[in-house]
Amino acid sequence: MEIRQLHPLFGAEVSGVDLGRPADAATIGSLWELINRYAVLVFRGQRLSDEQLRDFAGNFGRLEIGRSAAEGGKRRLALPEIGDISNLDEAGRLRERHDRRRLDSLGNRIWHTDASYMPVPVVLGMLHAVTVPSASALGGGETEFADMRAAYDALPDAMKDAIDGLVAEHDVFWSRAQIGFSEFLAGEREKYPPSQQRLVRLHPGSQRKTLYLSAHASHIVGWPVPEGRILLYDLNLHATRPEFVHSHKWQAGDLVIWDNRCTMHRGRPHDETHPRDLRRATTLDVGSTLDEAA
Numbered sequence: 001m002e003i004r005q006l007h008p009l010f011g012a013e014v015s016g017v018d019l020g021r022p023a024d025a026a027t028i029g030s031l032w033e034l035i036n037r038y039a040v041l042v043f044r045g046q047r048l049s050d051e052q053l054r055d056f057a058g059n060f061g062r063l064e065i066g067r068s069a070a071e072g073g074k075r076r077l078a079l080p081e082i083g084d085i086s087n088l089d090e091a092g093r094l095r096e097r098h099d100r101r102r103l104d105s106l107g108n109r110i111w112h113t114d115a116s117y118m119p120v121p122v123v124l125g126m127l128h129a130v131t132v133p134s135a136s137a138l139g140g141g142e143t144e145f146a147d148m149r150a151a152y153d154a155l156p157d158a159m160k161d162a163i164d165g166l167v168a169e170h171d172v173f174w175s176r177a178q179i180g181f182s183e184f185l186a187g188e189r190e191k192y193p194p195s196q197q198r199l200v201r202l203h204p205g206s207q208r209k210t211l212y213l214s215a216h217a218s219h220i221v222g223w224p225v226p227e228g229r230i231l232l233y234d235l236n237l238h239a240t241r242p243e244f245v246h247s248h249k250w251q252a253g254d255l256v257i258w259d260n261r262c263t264m265h266r267g268r269p270h271d272e273t274h275p276r277d278l279r280r281a282t283t284l285d286v287g288s289t290l291d292e293a294a
């Protein structure tokens, strides 16, 4: 495997590995080391079937069944462990402008870490590009990543001390409320209640402290809501400053792995009259952040 660092702080392109083949334990171990160090890994020229993506991701942990796949009903993709990160409906047609799922998924355009509203959140996101839109005046549908360990390190010591023990409440209804989306299905509120997460986590693979921020983070437990929301707003502004951000320009065949515990990400706009078809496998953590070492 060859490594090329993509950004002064994090992110690496890895070449010389075929992820479609069954991987041995030594390869998975090496990839974990790279993930722990770089947080975002980019592999080009992989053309994985959904089964291959599921099987590769399964080497890193149990796989999440996302909110959309858990809804039931007809899907475009057969495997529930593969999230449909596309602008296509179950028949493979471009979704209409007012399509409920399309509007829900626009929540991905706000900086977030995936599924932080779940009591046991996720670890690795693995996004594989099948079809990508070409560059347009609206943008090319890049995905941006921000380094939350570097953002934590850059905080003044007094701020680190002030936030180290705080717990935030994360709620998918809040991230969607921020963009004015409220068309949740009956029963979703009960199925996805808010969860509490540490605001500062110790990243186990690197023993570095990291901010655990997300669009889902609504307020600070025990604080007046407006005060906690302002703190989160300020921390988000700090943590997504350009020096902490790497932008990934997609090519078909890319596989990007990121560690949701120590990065945030967001999708960028693109020409919606062209298909953008990405597929995501996501590994689950094994416990609540509240039970982790501080």
Ligand code: OGA
Residues within 6 Å of the ligand: 085, 108, 114, 125, 127, 141, 142, 143, 144, 265, 266, 267, 268, 278, 280
């Ligand atoms: C995701 C996500 C952003 C994008 O798949 O979790 O946030 O660029 N995607 O599609």
Ligand code: MN
Residues within 6 Å of the ligand: 108, 112, 113, 114, 265
């Ligand atoms: Mn996401």
